[in-house]
Amino acid sequence: MTVHQLHYTSCEDGLEGIQGFQISAMTPGAPKPLVDLAVRASAYEVGPDLMARLADADLGTFPVAFGYVPSGAAATLFQSRYIGSDFTGRTGNYFAHALLLDDADAELSGVLPIDMWRSPTWVHTRHNGTALPAVTALAPGGATDPTSIRRFLREPGRYDRLARMISATQRVLGGGRGRLVLVVPDDHSAALWLAALCRSLPRAVGLDVSFVTYTARPADTTVLVSCTTPDVRLPTYGDFTVVDLTDSGLPDSETTRYGAIMARLWESDGVPAAVQLADRAAPPLAGADLEAFAVLLECTTGSLGATPPEPLLLDAARLAVDRLPGALAAGGWRGIGDLLADAGGPTDLAAWSETLRAAGQRREPVAPELLGAYYIAALAAPQRLWLPALAGDELDAVAEHAVLPALSDPRAEAVLDRLGEQRELVHAVVRVLDRRLTDDAELRRLATTLTPRAARLIRQSSSRDPARLTDLVLARHGQADRVAVLAAALGDESVEWWHLGEVLWPEQPSAEEATQAIRKLHLEVLTGTGLLARITERLIRQADRDEVSAKDVRLVDVLLEQPIVGEIEAADAAVLAAVRLIDQFRQSTPKRDAGRSVREGLELLDTLPGAIGDRMLVSIAEFTLRAEPEPHRELLTLALSTGSKRFLNRYRELATDRLAKAAPPKVAGVIVIWSSLANTRVRTQLLNETLPAAIARRRAKHLDAIGAALVPTAKKLAIDAPAAKGWRDWWKSWRSRHERRGLLGLLGLRRKSQ
Known part of the structure; x- marks a missing residue:
């Protein structure tokens, strides 16, 4: 390795043969474009707070302008320091030492440009003569290593400020225009902030970021990221973004996903692995790729941020497949699936089809949940999209995590249409059901959520009914005999039949079904399933509203038989008896034995709720008035013998109307x-x-x-x-x-x- 170098300062014996600022010494053969770039970039001027101290004897407190400016594959590294007065005694002189790199990436040998801060390579005074030797080894300084950066960032609020700085840089890189100004307390903190920034970027991106640790004229500098101190006037116009990194600085913009995840990874020492992953991309990542790469980092580390929009998720998946093949482990693909589910599932099915198909061809470990979400969406799509060829555990996983939930959605008709063509997938659903239905609670849950069409599809595609599931589903929806299904389940020791009342009858049993159940099921089953209580409850409610039908009355007759009536609460049994009597009084004409029914009705009065008791009185009064004279006299005398003033009042009201x-x-x-x-x-x-x-x-x-x-x-x-x-x-x-x-x-x- 051979690196040219140069010194630049105000002197009277430099290479240019003038008195003033010029190149005082340089490696022979240095390329002129890099020389000119180094001279321009390394210019130094002190800020307003330092102007009064230009003549100070102690110059160690003046900030060092350390910078890096790439130019294609080449670049210049420089360090400029204030050195007081020049040969004429005039203050404002500075000394710049610059390294000219023909191939920055190769000659830095894995070292980042910022690592040359405080490097022993730098000199601060003039060399004897005008010819400098080539530099054959670049020794990084130790002030900006990862340990120093982590120690620096642990101060309160600095992770948040780091996220803002990375985000601002990312926006400039992604947009391809603009510059960034960082306000810092001093040059040392500037170097640490720049080191944190550069170590947070993929190497290819980091080598494109030009920077300087100090400038008194941020509006005039051409580097991408320039650092300055609070006393310096900030740009008021132009395409600049200012980020205040001092302790008093306030948040000035939202963070990007990439900025946020990298700040979190600094806290957990995960940055080296993240950058190593980024550096595997081929072709290398650019600034515009960082947001999609951030999604991959979130999925890889499990540190998920806010749900991204679907296009960004697609970009992340494409990045993993096309440029980082094999880099995203199964957990990362599972994270993409989780984020896609949070986003509402895939909608750009053509794009997902292309991406997932390519992932399958490259044997990426795509999560079954992600494949399943796509599979279900593709099944439901009007166009015939590619469906992944699944087998074994993958097919069972898609069946369990994607297909089975869709079978509970009554809107998923298109899924069922195409699922009928996927016989192996239906068989996988049956296998999943066999495993899950060993839990009786799961049997009941599925029986109450699956649609009838799904149940029929499973029944048609399988030689058996998994744990009686399809029978329960069809019976629940009135497409099979509920009583027969319940009776059949009684013989299956694996089924907790006492829970099936609510499964089979989501609504109250009708009078016909209730009568059938009472006639065909044992009393223990009626009480154990809660059917008897629900049947009685419905009748009581109907009676209270005076909406009892003829079928209900026939059901009441069945309920009042022994031993059924013995299992009914006494108060409810009294109401049921009243229902039967009221119907009799309303529908029939008194005969010779009518007195017995009237006496029974009158004896029930004190046990009946107010509305039903009053209805009983009215029905007895109507019944009495409907009678021929002789039974009328008998019934009236019987009713009046109770001394019930309530009856007399109802009787008089009705007599007034009827007569x-x-x-x-x-x-x-x-x-x-x-x-x-x-x-x-x-x-x-x-x-x-x-x-x-x-x-x-x-x-x-x-x-x-x-x-x-x-x-x-x-x-x-x-x-x-x-x-x-x-x-x-x-x-x-x-x-x-x-x-x-x-x-x-x-x-x-x-x-x-x-």
Whole structure:
């Protein structure tokens, strides 16, 4: 290795033969373009706070401008220092020592340019003569090694500032334009920040980053990253990004993924491995590739950031396949799959098809979850996309992690359409089910989530039903006999049948199914599955809303049989008995034994909820009023014997309504019955209050017809008239009292009696 070098300062005996700033010494044969570049780049000027100290005897506190400027494969490294006065006594002189590298990467031999900070290669004073020897070995300094950087970054807040600095540099590199200005306390911290930056970049990218540790004119420098101190005036225009790295600096921009992951890796000592991975890329990574590479780093290290957009995930996957083949381990591919799932799954299926197909051809260890997510999306796509050829464990993994969840989605019709063509995949699903369904809880979960179409597909593609799963699914959706499926499961010792009630009947059992279950299943099964309680609960709810159907009533009859009724709570059994009686009272006409039912209904009253109890009273009253005179008298007497004022009130209300439209003989029968009641108070209320209200709007001819029917009705019932003169006179008297008030009294008229 032969490296040219030069010295530049203000002198009177330099190579240019002038008095002033010139090259004072140089290696013969140095290439002029690099010489000119070194002279321009190494120019030095002190900042405002140092202007008053230009004549100081101690010059060690003046910042050192150490820099690196590439030019194609070549580059210059330089160090400029303030040295006080020149040969004329004028202050402001500086001494620059520059190395001219024809092939920077090769001649640095793995050393980064920043590692030459404080290198023993640098000199600070003039050489005797104007010819310098070539440098044959570059000895790095020790102030910017990884250990020193980690120690420097441990100070509070510096990892965050590092992330911002890397991010700002990445944006400039990726955009291909702009420059970065770092505000630092001094040249030593500048070197450490630059070292942290350069060690955070792939080597190929780092060698493209020009920098200088100090400048008093950041707006005029041409390097990519220039460092300056707080006293220096910052650029106010132009394409500059300023990052304040002093302790008082505030966040000035968002961090990139790459900046964030590299800052985290500095904390965990993971940077060397990350850069080593980046350096494996072929062709080498550029600034525009760093964000995609950051995704790979996140997936490799398990330090996942925010969910990236799908295009960035695709770029990362392509980078792994095309430029880093074999570099991403199975865990990294699993990370890509996790991030893609968080992003909502693949949508650019053509791009994923191309990338994953290439990954398969290169035997990349793509995670089954990622393949499965693509597989499912491709199955559902309208176009026929490539599907990976899977076998064995891979096929089972896709079946378990991707296909099986899709079978629970009722919207996945396209998946099922194409899945029917993938017989081996369906067989893999069955194998997965065989393993998972050894857990009875998993059987119940799948039975409640799989769609009927998925169940039919599994049944058609397999010679058996995994753990009765498809039977349960189809029965749950009403496409198989629920009771028969439950009865069949009772003989399978591996199935916890007592949990199957809710599986098979997501809604309350219908009256028909409930009746079938009670007739065909043992009482232990009805109670163990909770079916009996649910059947009863539905009926109670229907009764409370007065929405009991004829089928429900027939079901009630079954429930009230022994030994079923013995397993029902007494209060619920009372309601069910009331349901049956109310239906009987509403649907039938009283016969000779009707008193037994009325007595049973009246005895239940105190055990019934308010609404149902009131409904019972109304139904008994309606039932009684519907009866012929003789059973009417018997039922009314029985009901009144309970002393229930509630019944009397309901009976009077209904009588008022029914008698207003009843035929005269029917009204006459009721009158005769009421007149025979032993209870004077009740008899008086019915004849003198209820009856007038009921027939208040009846015409005279109707009242005459009622009177004419009294005698034969009373004779048939062997009931004497309330008055000694007989029924005709009693009716005439009653009309004279009530007709005037009730019918014509409001008009001041009186109708002649007939």
